[in-house]
Amino acid sequence: MYYIFNYLRFMKNEFLRNWDTQLKKGLLPLFVLQALKKKECYGYELIQELKSSFGMEVTEGTIYPLLIRLMKEGLLVHKWVEQSSGIPRKYYFISETGEINFNEMKKNIEETLLKVN
Amino acid sequence: MYYIFNYLRFMKNEFLRNWDTQLKKGLLPLFVLQALKKKECYGYELIQELKSSFGMEVTEGTIYPLLIRLMKEGLLVHKWVEQSSGIPRKYYFISETGEINFNEMKKNIEETLLKVN
DNA sequence: TATAATACATCGTTATACAATGTATTATAT
DNA sequence: ATATAATACATTGTATAACGATGTATTATA
Numbered sequence: 001m002y003y004i005f006n007y008l009r010f011m012k013n014e015f016l017r018n019w020d021t022q023l024k025k026g027l028l029p030l031f032v033l034q035a036l037k038k039k040e041c042y043g044y045e046l047i048q049e050l051k052s053s054f055g056m057e058v059t060e061g062t063i064y065p066l067l068i069r070l071m072k073e074g075l076l077v078h079k080w081v082e083q084s085s086g087i088p089r090k091y092y093f094i095s096e097t098g099e100i101n102f103n104e105m106k107k108n109i110e111e112t113l114l115k116v117n
Numbered sequence: 118m119y120y121i122f123n124y125l126r127f128m129k130n131e132f133l134r135n136w137d138t139q140l141k142k143g144l145l146p147l148f149v150l151q152a153l154k155k156k157e158c159y160g161y162e163l164i165q166e167l168k169s170s171f172g173m174e175v176t177e178g179t180i181y182p183l184l185i186r187l188m189k190e191g192l193l194v195h196k197w198v199e200q201s202s203g204i205p206r207k208y209y210f211i212s213e214t215g216e217i218n219f220n221e222m223k224k225n226i227e228e229t230l231l232k233v234n
Numbered sequence: 235t236a237t238a239a240t241a242c243a244t245c246g247t248t249a250t251a252c253a254a255t256g257t258a259t260t261a262t263a264t
Numbered sequence: 265a266t267a268t269a270a271t272a273c274a275t276t277g278t279a280t281a282a283c284g285a286t287g288t289a290t291t292a293t294a
Contacts, residue, residue, distance in 0.1 A: 013218075014190070025281055026143045043243095053232070065244085075132065085291070088241085101133060109233065115148070115171045116227075161272050
């Protein structure tokens, strides 16, 4: 019975789940840039960072294509870093173009959100 | 020369234009509900309302499918209103389900946006 | 010795904004 | 008078991007 309550508590209806996904399309690039501005990350690490810092749950099928896209657009740069053991890590950094775009995005979203009430 | 400056001033790069579109996918249902909460509208009117109240430019190919979707989900109801002249207008109203979902969405986005800085 | 966690990546599906197009009526400008 | 714009509805095809599923490889844990 406890489980059912717990399930219902966190369950969203079809509409809200879908809305969350669509909203993410807009907010995700912003949060990725913000996270990388604070601290360079590799992809797998970024997934955890987005969860802990922004409560945003993202899968690998989302994050890797996004990082590749942001690279292509020139907002990020990367550097492979060999590990003493295990798979090498691909670290991402925000570029100057990335910073400029981030500021523009932030300004944009702040203006927009003033209109919600 | 003046025109060029003016053009550049308002021009966004490919990435930002695209981002705006994606962000809209998330914010649009929220703004539509908010607009209809304030005042019932017909589709064509809503397009103008979104522009003037939220600075959000939306085409008919966006708004009509969206309204149909929100109807299907039970967030809106509609009523045809004959005009003394011209095409009848399809007025949309927010339902109780719509109000509940709107509040949930608002709460969600406010929490999320606190994390941008 | 199997399973989970770490770390990279790709592919097919799905949702949704948008341009283009269509129909019909009324107002306005030439 | 007549073309054009504005009003008002709607649909269709295309593009973008999140997500689930799947794949490879390494290391840690049960």
